Amino acid sequence: MNLVQEKTTAGRPRLGERIMTVLNRDPRTAPHGTRNDAILAAVLAAVAVCVALSTDPARRPDALGWTLLLAAHVPLVWRRRRPLLVLAAGVVLLMPYHAMDNNHGASTPATVVALYTVAVTGRPLRTILTGITVLAIAFTVMLTVSTHQAVELLRISGWVIAVLFFGVDVRYYRQYVAGIVERAERAERTREEEARRRVAEERLRIARDLHDLLAHTITLIGVRTSVAAHVLAADPERLDRETIAKALEEIAETCRTARGELRTTLEVLRAAEHGEGRGPLPGLDGLPDLVEAARLAGARVEQSVRVRQAPPAVGAAAYRIVQEALTNAVRHAGPEPAVQVELYERDGALRLSVTDDGTGPIPGDTPGFGLVGMRERARSVGGTLDAGPRAQGGFEVSAVLPLTTAVEGTR
The missing domain is CATH 3.30.565.10 (Histidine kinase-like ATPase, C-terminal domain)
Structure with missing residues (x-):
């Protein structure tokens, strides 16, 4: 029995190897992407509900607020296929939510995931323009609610920039790893061709x-x-x-x-x-x-x-x-x-x-x-x-x- 378990463990990738595989892989080519994103959207929606319920009852969302908050998590299911469209849908749904002065922290995880997906799948220029647009829209909406809230948004906008830069770094890292893999595969093909040539x-x-x-x-x-x-x-x-x-x-x-x-x-x-x-x-x-x-x-x-x-x-x-x-x-x-x-x-x-x-x-x-x-x-x-x-x-x-x-x- 122990021998069978050792063989099974030996043939199964370790946790660190699985994590590195996920980090190195392009999210658009990952297997079961839609299923995994559906699970992620459900988990983030549950976190948003918990955060919204833990706040002051006066700041808890009403029926419309709950609808907008939960609906903003649904597009995340397709974040790998249409990252910009998913981010736009989230912004459209969350701007009224924030304009009603609901709990602003509840939607933060979903927004972070949407921004990260745009940064990790797109070119840097597109990522920068997207970040500027999101901040401009959010600042405009917050000005309609409260000048204090708008100033507070500017103060904490660093996390938006950090998320975008993190996504760009991950994208460059994956391109670097893909280049190494491609060179290794090219070298392997060259060796195989050389071996076939020598055999011939x-x-x-x-x-x-x-x-x-x-x-x-x-x-x-x-x-x-x-x-x-x-x-x-x-x-x-x-x-x-x-x-x-x-x-x-x-x-x-x-x-x-x-x-x-x-x-x-x-x-x-x-x-x-x-x-x-x-x-x-x-x-x-x-x-x-x-x-x-x-x-x-x-x-x-x-x-x-x-x-x-x-x-x-x-x-x-x-x-x-x-x-x-x-x-x-x-x-x-x-x-x-x-x-x-x-x-x-x-x-x-x-x-x-x-x-x-x-x-x-x-x-x-x-x-x-x-x-x-x-x-x-x-x-x-x-x-x-x-x-x-x-x-x-x-x-x-x-x-x-x-x-x-x-x-x-x-x-």
């Missing part, structure tokens, strides 16, 4: 990695499988077992390599989930393996690498671009294409080109994501990439990857 970038990166890995591997397996199938179909009576065995061994080796790279990629993803970083990236030192794999697939590849050092991000981007370009050459450039891979450094940038003398993509081939992925790789390190047919035949992929910007960005 990470998904794109994973898609690029898997595309580069699987497309390259599947292409090599397809080429070597075609070689084995050609040998089997060329002369079934005289099987070249050595060539078939070599092709199958190369397929198995490619599968083992792909399995290792896929395992590494998955390990990097799992490490990233636990905040352990992305792990080592492929770099320029892996280019010879790409060239050798393309040669085994039948391409005649020549390479020229004249780059001393590159940041990890630039090296990884260059590796993936060359990988995809070689994959496209093996797939689309025809049998035994001549491919030239060249990397060099000039003007603070790594420049690479992969050219072939093949026929290019076959018309009707389904376009893939290779070129899109290569351009995204280049843009990820602030570089550019161009790809297209050459005038003298074949296809060329060229990229410029800045080294200085990438180094500064990794500090």
Whole structure:
């Protein structure tokens, strides 16, 4: 039983928190506003009756006075929706009440609430003009009753000014709190958008990695499988077992390599989930393996690498671009294409080109994501990439990857 009570108490806002919520909230947006104001009007009417009855019997209201006093509390039910109209209705009803020299203190609580509502819901200029108007009307009415009463009203008019200034202060305080809340919400939305952007970038990166890995591997397996199938179909009576065995061994080796790279990629993803970083990236030192794999697939590849050092991000981007370009050459450039891979450094940038003398993509081939992925790789390190047919035949992929910007960005 005690545990249930503790849970209920823990889940229920404390009294101080509820009070601060009421103070910070705009009264026009508060829930159950009309109901609460109806209760407030009834309580203030009861207080007014008690104050009027506690005075000298000669100053107690008559039937008309009671009617005016109680009727002045009715508009308070709608004070949040029409504060100025409610105040005007109260003034109209209470001026005759005061003119008959009834108990003047009985209507004070209702007047204070009406004035406070106008101040807390309106602009300061409107509040000042309203206060001046109310005081002018009250002073005029009191002059008709008694000069002494009019002077007394001027003496105690400070409370009207105090109420108005208090309402203005509360309004500014609520605007200040609302500004803090709005800034906090805006910051939270910014954080959420940043988180979604990072998730999208990470998904794109994973898609690029898997595309580069699987497309390259599947292409090599397809080429070597075609070689084995050609040998089997060329002369079934005289099987070249050595060539078939070599092709199958190369397929198995490619599968083992792909399995290792896929395992590494998955390990990097799992490490990233636990905040352990992305792990080592492929770099320029892996280019010879790409060239050798393309040669085994039948391409005649020549390479020229004249780059001393590159940041990890630039090296990884260059590796993936060359990988995809070689994959496209093996797939689309025809049998035994001549491919030239060249990397060099000039003007603070790594420049690479992969050219072939093949026929290019076959018309009707389904376009893939290779070129899109290569351009995204280049843009990820602030570089550019161009790809297209050459005038003298074949296809060329060229990229410029800045080294200085990438180094500064990794500090």
